[in-house]
Structures are given as C-alpha cells and as structure tokens.
Amino acid sequence: MIRRTLKTLIVVLSLAPLAGWMVASGSGENARAPRLAIARLQYDGGGDWYANPSAIPNLLKAIRARTSFPVETAEARVTLMDDRLWDYPFLHLTGHGNVAFTDNEALRLREYLSRGGFLHIDDNYGLDEHIRREMKKVFADREFVDVPLTHPVYRVVYDFPNGLPKIHEHDGKPARGFGIFLGNRLAVYYSYSSDLGNGWEDVGTYTTDPTALHEQALKMGINLFTYAVTSRPAS
Incomplete structure (x- = not known):
C-alpha cells in the first residue's frame, strides 16, 4: 500500500507535461487544454469499432477510484478527422475485423501521435492483419516491436514483471x-492476443474468464493511461 501511494504521488507530480501540452491544430485562443479522458476511435472499413461497450467506462471508474487523476468517467467517441481529436490524450482502438484509414486520416493520426498523443490498439481477435497494414500508412518507416519488460508501462503503478497479461483465450497464442x-x-501500444477490453467489461460478461483476470486487465489499463498522460513532451 505504501509503495502504491508513493507511485501515485509520483504520478501526480508528473502531470506538468500534460498541463502544459497543447495538441490543438490551432494555437492561441483556438488551442484547448487536453482532457483527462479516453476517446474510442471510430474508423471505417467494416470492423466493429464499438465492441466491448462497458470496457472504457469501467476502466475510467477504476482510474478515478485508484489514482489521483480526476478523469472523466464517460467514454468519448471521435474520428480521426474530428476537431475534438486534439482534446484527448488517450485514444483506444479495438474490433474484430477490417480497419481502413484514408490518406488524410493516416496523416492526421501521425500528427496526433507526433505531438504527444497516445494510441492503445486492443486486438479483439481478427484485427491483426488489418491494423498492421493501416499503421504502415501512418508510419511507413516504423515497425511494431516487442515492448521490453523493463519498460515503465509495466510498472508505473502496478507491476507486471512478465509483461502483458493474458485475459481471454482464443487460439492458445x-x-x-x-x-x-x-x-x-x-x-502506440498494441495489446495482441490478450483482449484487455474483454477484461475491462462488466464482470460476468464472459463467463469463462475468472474475476481475477478482470482485476489484472484493469490494473494494466491503469498503467497504460498513467504512462500515456505522464510521458508527454512538454510544450
């Protein structure tokens, strides 16, 4: 408990970059301070971007209850071309199928990420080939790499010495x-073959998943959000 309290204090003291950071496409009077919230990314291509409807609200409630972040508890929804995109420090993309970015959307996502935004991609099973193709439009010169187990995302609030927890089973990977x-x-953090979003959903939604996995998923989600909003470059 003492250790987690100290970590939470460090988190609060680390919010200065967020407070001073602006990702608005305009500047001056048109710039807006980012909100402590999570926005679900709505995309084209036919995939179910709306999957796991109780996931984000449950994660936000956990963040608000277990940290000192005064997060909004309602899920936001944005497209990449929405002016409100710049209001949100954390984007969540999920689904089971196809994803399609236009060239303008890919450029917009690249700009958002380059200015300090964070994208969490959660493979809900069946997303992998599509999201890898589309992210190549965003960063043609970069590949997905394994995030080292020593990275802060695995220990900023809760410790995950073995990395991303396995939440929902599909094919044994x-x-x-x-x-x-x-x-x-x-x-960009891409949780593959884990299904964190399933774990964030209401307990009992997936009867084969024990409650302990729901707790592990929430803890990992808290780490992701904490890292995202405290690792931003100062303006």
Whole structure:
C-alpha cells in the first residue's frame, strides 16, 4: 500500500507535461487544454469499432477510484478527422475485423501521435492483419516491436514483471505487447492476443474468464493511461 501511494504521488507530480501540452491544430485562443479522458476511435472499413461497450467506462471508474487523476468517467467517441481529436490524450482502438484509414486520416493520426498523443490498439481477435497494414500508412518507416519488460508501462503503478497479461483465450497464442516508439517515447501500444477490453467489461460478461483476470486487465489499463498522460513532451 505504501509503495502504491508513493507511485501515485509520483504520478501526480508528473502531470506538468500534460498541463502544459497543447495538441490543438490551432494555437492561441483556438488551442484547448487536453482532457483527462479516453476517446474510442471510430474508423471505417467494416470492423466493429464499438465492441466491448462497458470496457472504457469501467476502466475510467477504476482510474478515478485508484489514482489521483480526476478523469472523466464517460467514454468519448471521435474520428480521426474530428476537431475534438486534439482534446484527448488517450485514444483506444479495438474490433474484430477490417480497419481502413484514408490518406488524410493516416496523416492526421501521425500528427496526433507526433505531438504527444497516445494510441492503445486492443486486438479483439481478427484485427491483426488489418491494423498492421493501416499503421504502415501512418508510419511507413516504423515497425511494431516487442515492448521490453523493463519498460515503465509495466510498472508505473502496478507491476507486471512478465509483461502483458493474458485475459481471454482464443487460439492458445501468448499475449504480446507491441509498440511503436517515437524517439524514446512509446506512442502506440498494441495489446495482441490478450483482449484487455474483454477484461475491462462488466464482470460476468464472459463467463469463462475468472474475476481475477478482470482485476489484472484493469490494473494494466491503469498503467497504460498513467504512462500515456505522464510521458508527454512538454510544450
């Protein structure tokens, strides 16, 4: 408990970059301070971007209850071309099928991430080939790499010495945490073959998943959000 309290204090003291950071496409009077919230990314291509409807609200409630972040508890929804995109420090993309970015959307996502935004991609099973193709439009010169087990995302609040937890079983593959780094900053975290979003959903939604996995999923989600909002470059 003492250790977690100290970690939470460090988190609060680390919020200065967020407070001073603006990702608005405009500046001056048109710039807006980012909100402590999570936005679900709505995309084209036919995939179910709306999957796991109770996941984000449950994660936000856990963040608010277990940390000192005064997060909004309602899920936001944005497209890449939405002006409100710049309001949100954390984007969540999930689904089971196809994803399609236009060239303009890919450029917009690249700009968002380059300015300090964070994208969490959660493979809900069946997303992998599509999201890898589309992220190549965003960063043609970068590949997904395994996020090292020593990375802060696995220990910033809760410790995950073995990395991304396995939450929901599909085909026996191990959970893997992939990332895209911009310099030293992890800008995209891709939870593959884990199904964190299933674990964030209401307990009992998936009867084969024990409650302990729901707790592990929430803890990993808290780590992701904490890292995202405290690793931003100062403006």
